[in-house]
Amino acid sequence: MSAEPVDTSVPAPVRLRPVLEGDLDVLDRYLTDPEATGAFEWYGWSDPNVWRRRWADDGLLGTDRSMLMVCSDTETHGFVAWWKVVTSRSSFCWEIGINLLPEARGRGIGTEAQRRLVRYLFAHTQAVRIQAGTEVDNRAEQRALEKAGFTREGVMRSVTFRDGAWRDGVLYSVLRDEAMDQGR
Template identity: 30%
Template sequence: MEFKTERLLIRPFNDDDLQDVFHIYSNDTTCKYLLNDKWTHENKQKEFQRKLENNVLTKENSLSLAVVSGTKVIGDLAVWYTEMKDTVEIGYTFSQEASGKGFATEAVSSLVNKLFSEFKVHRIQANLDARNKASQRLCERIGMRKEAHFMQDYWSKGEWTDSIVYGMLSSDLN
């Protein structure tokens, strides 16, 4: 899957993206609310290899997409099917430098539209750390609704954290 938005190219990752992606995932602030720890020089090749391999969305395989501005990868979009029929979950991570410029909103809303129109999914959801206010605002900007707030339901990086579930149906786009 490859597509363009007004300012961005969204495409599968390629070998040349390693340094840009490492820059994103080696940042403490960026990784604070992610499930995984920040990347290190020792594990970056292994972590990046997963993104290269996840280049087609199937029921068995998640999809990882690079968000490119100019020639630089500024973000990462992920999509995977859940166990529920025709339901996908999305995830996204953007570099600190891309923050506040509308790139995440542009990329994620375009992805959501593609998932509904081309993949004919019934429902899209996002599960996030409740402390991640920027991610909550992004979900709301693209038309997702907050559906659940779970109290201390997830053990992450040495502490119990709350999680929030956002969701949307294709009818929410109208």
């Protein structure tokens, strides 16, 4: 009796976890390898030790900005991050971002990782709003955000300078009540 073939395009359950020291080599790729970051995230060379210093300082889990690794049982797929955006003198929201390694893209991992991050932030912080932005041409990330429960709010004109040109972005958000209503 032969075993059923395993579909390797569908990852084992996606999980988020704190950054371990061994993950710093993976994170370094995002600062030194344009192909690792992808077309919409390469902003040029930057300090290759920035994450190592932050990891030594707070394990990349700070009060105003943090990062978790996106993993399955046997693979590290990339990371999710969030940072505080002050919206008035007495309030803030979180903005989130994600970057997956090239071999993890297009497999639904980003959608699930962003769902899990939303759930985590609403469970462990008092924020009522989580937002995410992406370039207007990054259709894959827009689909992932929509599948993760985010609502498109609008276009931000000339918001990002990348590869010699100003680029328009799209802003998405999800509110606490929406996420709770949808079981996210």
